[in-house]
Amino acid sequence: MxxxxxxxxxVLLALSTxxxxxxxxxxxxxxxKALAGTWQGHATLDPPNxxxxxxxxxxxxxxxxxxxxxxxxxxxxxxxxxxxxxxxxPVTMLYLDEGRLLLTHYCDAGNRPRMAGxxxxxxxxxxxxxxxxxxxxxxxxxxxxRFTIVDDNHHVEEWTFLMPGDKLMRGRIxxxxxx
Amino acid sequence: xxxxxxxxxxxxRQIRDRVVAMILDGVLKEGDALPSVRNVAVEYRVNPLTVLxxxxxxxxxxxVESRRGLGMFVKAGAKNxxxxxxxxxxxxxxWPRISETIERLGLKPExxxxxxxxxSPAKSSKTTKEER
Numbered sequence: 001m002x003x004x005x006x007x008x009x010x011v012l013l014a015l016s017t018x019x020x021x022x023x024x025x026x027x028x029x030x031x032x033k034a035l036a037g038t039w040q041g042h043a044t045l046d047p048p049n050x051x052x053x054x055x056x057x058x059x060x061x062x063x064x065x066x067x068x069x070x071x072x073x074x075x076x077x078x079x080x081x082x083x084x085x086x087x088x089x090p091v092t093m094l095y096l097d098e099g100r101l102l103l104t105h106y107c108d109a110g111n112r113p114r115m116a117g118x119x120x121x122x123x124x125x126x127x128x129x130x131x132x133x134x135x136x137x138x139x140x141x142x143x144x145x146r147f148t149i150v151d152d153n154h155h156v157e158e159w160t161f162l163m164p165g166d167k168l169m170r171g172r173i174x175x176x177x178x179x
Numbered sequence: 180x181x182x183x184x185x186x187x188x189x190x191x192r193q194i195r196d197r198v199v200a201m202i203l204d205g206v207l208k209e210g211d212a213l214p215s216v217r218n219v220a221v222e223y224r225v226n227p228l229t230v231l232x233x234x235x236x237x238x239x240x241x242x243v244e245s246r247r248g249l250g251m252f253v254k255a256g257a258k259n260x261x262x263x264x265x266x267x268x269x270x271x272x273x274w275p276r277i278s279e280t281i282e283r284l285g286l287k288p289e290x291x292x293x294x295x296x297x298x299s300p301a302k303s304s305k306t307t308k309e310e311r
Contacts, residue, residue, distance in 0.1 A: 043227040045235070049245055056217040056227035076226045088190050088225040108229075109189035139189050161232060169235045171228040 041175035111135030
């Protein structure tokens, strides 16, 4: 009985920590849902390499699906005439899983890395750290993602790719909402 | 560059391979500028991050270099470096299989040389047309 009384505060602490973590994940998920729409912006290397002439426009589409249980993030041209089965069109799914916000990136390199999101103290940045990867990693895989919400109509995405030979390459897209 | 992509490799790798082939074939010479990421992304309708990945790979492999304020250029010595790499790859990966076939068929060096001299460019293109 004495030991139970001793353990109770720790159990309560553990439960409240779990609840807090879950609410952070939910907060992150809600923040990501608010990004639903169509976005356009400049893609550059980070740090920038102006010699590559990489200030190039790209589009991102995000939509909430599965009765609010998942977000689909699509990168690339949104031209319906362009067949995504043949062209460059990476898809990322975001969802809650056991109190964590997870992301699965479906890469054209033929693999599917999973990452877990962590909300920053100011609630504006969600960092996705690598958990594991399924599929062929011969040509590298996505290693990290960061979403920074600037305001309702502006957000920044940073995607870090682990190249063969374990060299990291980070791309940054500054996006403006167009829809 | 061809606009069609195959399913065996990611697109960034295929862009890298096409630039490599252009260097080996002399289409891109040492000191020539590479098209900008923007141009490749727009023309081939690929994500600019994909082109950046391909170009970064070429920089890492020492085939191209960036010149401040000017762009990306094929590095001096890139063709030799590529040839060395491609020769090694051929000898390590393809030659053992070819050599095994030659041995199995009992082909002699003179037969191989005659065989290759029979493949004149005119005949090759005719064969290709017929095959189509």
